[in-house]
Amino acid sequence: MIAKQVRSFNRYDAMVAMGLFALLYAAVHVGQGMFARFSPEHPPPISLNPALLPYYAARSVLRMFVALALSVAFSLVYGSVAAKNRRAEQFLIPLLDVLQSVPVLGFLSATLTFFLSLSPTSLFGLELASIFAIFTGQAWNMTFAFYHSLLTLPEPLKEAAAMMKLSRWQRFWKVEVSYAMLPLVWNGMMSFAGGWFFLAASEAITVLRRDYRLPGLGSYMATAVEQGDLVATLWAIGVMVVTIVAVDQFFWRPMVAWAEKFRTEETEAVVKVSSWVLNLLQQTHLLRRYFGRLAVGVGEWLDRRMTQIGEIALPEHTRLGLGRLTTFALITFCVYWFLRGVIIVVTDLSIGEMLRVVGLGFVTLARVMMVVVISTLLWVPIGVFIGLHPNLARFAQPLVQIAASFPANMLYPLLALVFLKTQFPFAIGSVIPMMLGAQWYVLFNAIAGAMGIPTELQEAAGIFRLPAKERWRWLIIPALFPHWVTGAITAWGGAWNASIVAEVIEWHKQRLTTAGLGAYITLAATKGHAAAIVWGITVMSAFVLTFNRLFWQRLYRLAELRYKLG
């Protein structure tokens, strides 16, 4: 092979080595906290000393990454099974669709009780509950992305893998995961951004009038709000922004830049992503050599082992038997819990109460629709303006990305303060906190859509001297439509989820509530009213699913058929 010149330790090596050491120490130090022995009933108090904020931020980030790792593992397994097993697919994909529509935030109190019972003597149970909440905010999207990639794996690549007689393990990594890498990374980045919202919501939870606090940015915020400490609140918001930017710079940008390698030739990169961190890593010599050698060694070993394991084929009847057993166990499990849920709801709630909750659903539905309409009217023109000016877009897109990543629920207390001071009617005002997180998807997609309008069409419109009104009618709106549908669906789902935390907001022992399904679920959770939680979430899921089927899917199909460019 090409003989590589032996080079010595350079300054890049030194920089990266220091970075790695710091990361290792931080991980060990922060990680220890996860297993700290504390009674969950009396967690360590959260100090508002700003000097502790880096530690809290590190705890939060660690949680995020553990959840991300779990989400990736889940996506790979669930996605492969769904794509490769016809029978499983018929069951797994509709389930995923439902899971995606269920406002998981409502379950937080229920899952917390479960995880606390797993680890009663340490904070680990709380930790798991929080990680689980973040996981549920990330995993479904990524799983769909991976599943979809597997379905669209080009036939020649499949045939090439078959001709080369790759083992299952080799085919999985070298072909399938590699082919899905780009969508997985991009989706992971987007889901991770959404995950901050769940992090902030899950670090400080009140169940049965008892506060559970995990050391982290979210709980720091909650404590600051509780004590009415505006300075500490602003500190928390500032550190949150810094943390988001840092994770983006040190993790996601290098990942996205690296993932470019997996781009197939049919698709062209719209924007060339570069990362100074990745460049730095690639300029180290010694570290790259030793880590490279280590990676090759481990890779070879795993490859051999897993290929051997993959060759172990169970006899046909054993496989069929196992399949039936799994199906049976799953069905029994689902039926059991379904019946228990039905019994609790039916025995605890009156028909009138149940109908009242459906009525509340319509109130929240009205708010969610307002979120979509206002976001569209506000952000589509701005997005189009940005998208049609490439220089502005290059500058604006990272900013929008950070804004979208910032957990909107951390701003709710400040909104509460404003509403309390101005006496603004919260019944209408609660649309604002819901919009805070959801609106960015509309803006994002409007920018992307406008950037995607071919220059030829813009030039044609220019040559025909189309007036602005006609230009919007015949060019911009049709070209934007598929992007708008995607953005609006995401905003719609996000707003439903946000309604659970947005219809009840607090500042310093003052609580603002308004009638709505979200508020109903939150209040039921604080009271620990299981039947009300289950019924509330069922109704909300039904609303989301029904509208997805009746409205959004039709719009989406129309967009795909008529308005897709290229």
Add this chain to the structure above:
Amino acid sequence: MANRLVATAEQTALLEVREVTKAFPSPDGKGFIQVLSPLSFSIRAEEWVVVVGPSGGGKSTLLRILLGLIPPTSGEVLVHGKPLRGVHPNAALVFQQFALLPWLTVLENVELPLRAKGIPRLERLKRALAVIDMVGLDGYESAYPRELSGGMKQRVGLARALVVEPELLCMDEPFSALDVLTAENLRAELLRLWLERKMPTKAIVMVTHNLEEAVQLADRILVLGGLPTRLRAEIEVDLPHPRSPDSPSFRALLDDLYQWMTDPTRPDQKVVVATEISPQPFVPLPHARVGGIAGLLHILADVGGQIDLHELAHRLHLSIDDLLPIVEAARLLGFMEVKEGDLILTEKGIDWLKADILKRKEIFRDLVIQIPLIARIVSALRSTRNKTLPMDFFLDLLDEHFGEDEARRQLQTAIDWGRYAELFTYDATTDMLRAEE
């Protein structure tokens, strides 16, 4: 002959396709579309088989069936006499669109099939590098496919196929995604590797819709066609390499293949052997002017269409030697026959005599264009941009056959006939020949 071929086929068949059919579910979900009707043939060692047929005619499907990538609807594929289950154990496939993994370097792509075989790393590297060197990719080991041109990518595809030393190398339109020059180049290199036995491969099966490519490379051509697709002809190509596209045997086989492609009514043929055709020799032209020929025919007509040659010479006060070239020319053109010393006017001759001047030229043109020397002159002139060539060009050409003096005389006669037929003109001041429109 056919029996002998079948007998040897059974002894050395690497692969045998027996009564294979394929049907796909129709798009409306009702019923099936029959793609292949029962097909049988075998692949023997040491041969390069090319499958040709119309596009969308199931060529690629057939290739995938014999590789075991898709199962046949009925019939079976035998590998060394044993029914094939799953993917062919000892074959490789080169894809039309390369099918390289874009995230792996050239070396990693070529190494991958060896990795699948569990070969240790160093051995893998050694073998992969040797094949990379063989296909002319030396120095590109660490490049990614996207950095390479189409031709280079297909070299990687070829290296990846050859690195496992497959017994059977299959290629699915391997050159059709490349530009003409690159394809030509790669084809020639591949053929060289095959002929010099540098490829560790016993047989090649290639699918193409490029008929010229088929004639260039094949030891045997399987012509597919019809609806559903069947084997219409099997042509043994017994032509030596290199095969020049200008050679008559190449042209003849190519014409034949076009016939198969364009004429669905042509009856199927089991085994056809295409052998070398020697180039048509120049028939020397008898030195007679058109006016002389016409005069002779008039006299013949006046005497009732038949006369003894000696008597004619006597009447005209000419020696037989003077008369003979004119007689020979008239006979060559089919205007008269010579039987037992008698000259006899033919129907064609009578027609020509009766015709007016324009019609005469037309008949004459149709006749002389079939004479090899004149045909060569016309096609050479027409192939140039301004339809013009110097007389010396043709003199040089004829020198080899006739010697210098005779060459000049041959050309003078050809010019006289060609002028009359309005096929070409001669400009004596510039010594140039020019084809007429």
